Amino acid sequence: MKANELLLWLSARREGSWRQFRVEVEELCLAEDAEASSGELPEEDDFPLHQYLRLNLERLAHVEFFACECEDGWRVAQPTLAVSWVDGGWLGILCGARSDGLQQRFAKAAEAVRLEVNEQNGVPDVVRVFAKEEHNLARLSEEAKIHFQSEAPLAMLSHLPATDPPSRGSRVTEFPQGADWKIHEFQAEQLGWRAVQRHEANARKTGLFKFTIHFQRPRYFIRWGGCTHELPRAIGLYALLRRHRKQVLRYDRTARTLRLPAICRPPILLERALVLCSGLPPVFNPRDSRLTYAQVPEDIAQLAAQLLRQNLA
Amino acid sequence: MLIFILISLIGVSCIGFIWWKKKRRRDLPKATTNGERAADGRGSGKIHEAQADPVVATRDNALNADFPLAGSETVVENKEETTELSDEVDVPKEARDIASVCPVQTEPAAAAIENDNVTAGPSFPGAIAGEVGQPIPSELEKPEEIPLTKPQKAPVYQPPRPAPPVVPLTTAKQPKRQPFVNRDSELHLRVRLVFNRDGSVRSLSLVPDRRPVMPAEIEVTGTQGDFPLTQLQERCYQDVHLPDIGLALRNGVEWVGKGATNRRWRWVLGTRELYVLAPGGDVGLSGFVSVPRLLLGDEHVVLSAATLRADVLAALTQAGCGEPEMMDETFPSVPAGWVLFRRVRPTCAVPERDQPHILNALCAKRDIEPHLVGGIRLKRRSWLLGYPPRIRFTGETSTGVEVRIDGSLADPAEDGGFEAPGWDNEGRHSLWFAGRLRKYSLQRGPENWDTWSAYNFGTDAAICGASVRPVEQVRLRSVRVPSQNTVLVGPEPGQIFRCRPRSDLRTDTCLAMVPFEPVWALPSDPMHVDKRSVRVVLVSGFEPVRPTPLKNTNRASNPTVAAWYTAINDAGRKGLALATDDANAIALWQSYRREAKRIWRAMR
Numbered sequence: 001m002k003a004n005e006l007l008l009w010l011s012a013r014r015e016g017s018w019r020q021f022r023v024e025v026e027e028l029c030l031a032e033d034a035e036a037s038s039g040e041l042p043e044e045d046d047f048p049l050h051q052y053l054r055l056n057l058e059r060l061a062h063v064e065f066f067a068c069e070c071e072d073g074w075r076v077a078q079p080t081l082a083v084s085w086v087d088g089g090w091l092g093i094l095c096g097a098r099s100d101g102l103q104q105r106f107a108k109a110a111e112a113v114r115l116e117v118n119e120q121n122g123v124p125d126v127v128r129v130f131a132k133e134e135h136n137l138a139r140l141s142e143e144a145k146i147h148f149q150s151e152a153p154l155a156m157l158s159h160l161p162a163t164d165p166p167s168r169g170s171r172v173t174e175f176p177q178g179a180d181w182k183i184h185e186f187q188a189e190q191l192g193w194r195a196v197q198r199h200e201a202n203a204r205k206t207g208l209f210k211f212t213i214h215f216q217r218p219r220y221f222i223r224w225g226g227c228t229h230e231l232p233r234a235i236g237l238y239a240l241l242r243r244h245r246k247q248v249l250r251y252d253r254t255a256r257t258l259r260l261p262a263i264c265r266p267p268i269l270l271e272r273a274l275v276l277c278s279g280l281p282p283v284f285n286p287r288d289s290r291l292t293y294a295q296v297p298e299d300i301a302q303l304a305a306q307l308l309r310q311n312l313a
Numbered sequence: 314m315l316i317f318i319l320i321s322l323i324g325v326s327c328i329g330f331i332w333w334k335k336k337r338r339r340d341l342p343k344a345t346t347n348g349e350r351a352a353d354g355r356g357s358g359k360i361h362e363a364q365a366d367p368v369v370a371t372r373d374n375a376l377n378a379d380f381p382l383a384g385s386e387t388v389v390e391n392k393e394e395t396t397e398l399s400d401e402v403d404v405p406k407e408a409r410d411i412a413s414v415c416p417v418q419t420e421p422a423a424a425a426i427e428n429d430n431v432t433a434g435p436s437f438p439g440a441i442a443g444e445v446g447q448p449i450p451s452e453l454e455k456p457e458e459i460p461l462t463k464p465q466k467a468p469v470y471q472p473p474r475p476a477p478p479v480v481p482l483t484t485a486k487q488p489k490r491q492p493f494v495n496r497d498s499e500l501h502l503r504v505r506l507v508f509n510r511d512g513s514v515r516s517l518s519l520v521p522d523r524r525p526v527m528p529a530e531i532e533v534t535g536t537q538g539d540f541p542l543t544q545l546q547e548r549c550y551q552d553v554h555l556p557d558i559g560l561a562l563r564n565g566v567e568w569v570g571k572g573a574t575n576r577r578w579r580w581v582l583g584t585r586e587l588y589v590l591a592p593g594g595d596v597g598l599s600g601f602v603s604v605p606r607l608l609l610g611d612e613h614v615v616l617s618a619a620t621l622r623a624d625v626l627a628a629l630t631q632a633g634c635g636e637p638e639m640m641d642e643t644f645p646s647v648p649a650g651w652v653l654f655r656r657v658r659p660t661c662a663v664p665e666r667d668q669p670h671i672l673n674a675l676c677a678k679r680d681i682e683p684h685l686v687g688g689i690r691l692k693r694r695s696w697l698l699g700y701p702p703r704i705r706f707t708g709e710t711s712t713g714v715e716v717r718i719d720g721s722l723a724d725p726a727e728d729g730g731f732e733a734p735g736w737d738n739e740g741r742h743s744l745w746f747a748g749r750l751r752k753y754s755l756q757r758g759p760e761n762w763d764t765w766s767a768y769n770f771g772t773d774a775a776i777c778g779a780s781v782r783p784v785e786q787v788r789l790r791s792v793r794v795p796s797q798n799t800v801l802v803g804p805e806p807g808q809i810f811r812c813r814p815r816s817d818l819r820t821d822t823c824l825a826m827v828p829f830e831p832v833w834a835l836p837s838d839p840m841h842v843d844k845r846s847v848r849v850v851l852v853s854g855f856e857p858v859r860p861t862p863l864k865n866t867n868r869a870s871n872p873t874v875a876a877w878y879t880a881i882n883d884a885g886r887k888g889l890a891l892a893t894d895d896a897n898a899i900a901l902w903q904s905y906r907r908e909a910k911r912i913w914r915a916m917r
Contacts, residue, residue: 008700009697011758014762023546026599028689067767068768077779078762078780080779082780095778096778096779149780150791152781154793155781159781161770214541269768299820299822307818
């Protein structure tokens, strides 16, 4: 599984630039591995493989990209056992950096509990442990010399900001200048992007706009009350959905699954909290273009919905 | 008198000789100095830097800085490839045989390049030698900007020709210093082919070369229009997918790019009807990448015009390739008018034709070349312990090439990779083959990773990966409590913590990070809650209260102790019930109430 080797390489290098990451994805010939998993995000035709891998590594809390102390690239997170309550006991998910030595230590320490390793396409092996008592997992993490994070999904959601629109005190900015920018506006009703001209974007009082140009990552701007603010994609998207009273979250209490349109992918840390409920990345359904997060407890789903300013249907 | 005249004559002669020497040196182009330095191969990497610097043909350095000389990699390749030089430079192997991919090279240049060998001693690189005798255009002596014009037609591809015999140097004479001709730097365009898992063609694209001095992003104009190039690796830009790749491959491609400092570069792919592709692992690319010719023992893909199908098939058969798999334009993504030959593995060395011929590219190269592929590479020649590279060889190996690793004889494994005892142990290793030496190493990866903060949203904790740690480096415990019970008390009097639930969220529970092990979760204002719904919650295990002697009974001096007993007493006075009916829990709560009452009386 080449994704495992990618994580081993990232862990051995500790940190690096975005270009180094892309080169390594090429060298490990990861195109073949991820072929079956591609097509998750239909809203962008040009969602290349290295972006898909980056997304999965972030979701599963292995590596941070473009965050503090790694603004220009990536840095591997410290090994952590992310623990949460599931029916009948406690679930621990091995996240962060990985090495052969660590995996051997972990397997040895996990002899007293139930260990499970899941192979997934385009994702490093998902290592999960199950125990009746939380202190058993705490002891396991101590023996394996990794960090123990109790109530990982709740802890993460508790410290995330809500997807609120810019406040009056937020910094006002302007759209980037230049004729080479391609501009798209997000359509809240149709849940899609539509190409627009600059004068249309300037004329809008409310809207979310994506500016793309070659050589740079897309930039997202929201027009709110006639002012322009730059902000992350997901924050602006859900702020706009709330304004249009568009509810996109669906929760199945029986199956404990949370579903939403793939184009409305939540902020990465919120998505990480949802993934840490099961340790498994979301499943993309090409028929309805929705992502499904499995084994999400209701209270976590409620908290996530509140952060997204959505109602759970 | 005679002596005086003689001395004068001698002095005048000396002065004249010195003046003549100086004049001669002044008239010579500076490039020759650089070229000689490069040709004798002094210094790793520095050679490449010297070539990247202005390799001038005129006296004007500024102008010549715009035109780094093409074929500098060929100069590097004249060196012993197994030294540190190739490590530093990491030149693709096909840079040796520049003629087959860079069609602008003239015949003498191609011949000289094919003639490259280690023992020839200082000699000019083939690309430079090809320009022997060409005059320096006078306009190049003036530093004027040459406008960027769109190329109209790609140059013609020069097929490989047999290498002339090497004439060893027998005299110690310095080689003639030839002037350089200033022109655009010519870079390669490699054809790249990637297959899907099911064997169908995923993509056929062009990969432009890059030099270290070139920008990470550059706009180019060419026969296919204007578009940007983005750096993918140190030595190449990202693939360019053309809408009609078949036409481009047949008619050739020429792109010109201009950097911010008015430097110009030119990428060229000559018109041709045959491409040979080999696994791109050596250049760090997945799939197959174009090379000058077949390599004995390696798997290839051959892309040829449909009109050459029969000739190519015959040539491949002659090279011992068996029956290759053929894919024509009826297969998806195979360009119209082209045929793809897959699973081409030459086993016989075929002599080249006397004249330049396109099918000479199907005459497999005999030279034995090592390939360290696979594994997890950390640096140029260093791999992660436990994930070593596979050591394979291409070239004439049928006669039996002796391979030694760390002095021990190495044998090929089932997959063709050579192994010897201890070859994949931690440390540095030496690979010896056919009189050449190459080094590689295996190093252990780290087992400890730093704790760091990736995200901080202004709360008391920072997020990194799956961990949520307090900002202040205090050991805290995460505790889930009901949103109504925001006061946490511990077993010791004075251990009290008030949670601050978020005002923007309405949840039934919240997470608190507490600096002690809490036992009870109490409401913040027990005297004014609805005791029918609010309960006292036992948070953790049955931790008994730890009575501590009070040194000072002044309430003002012990605010935390006062807060501790007040919270417990108020909850008791209100008559709040426990959330559990467990008798042990009830008994525990009573013991806490007794202690709280005792302290209250002592401090009253």
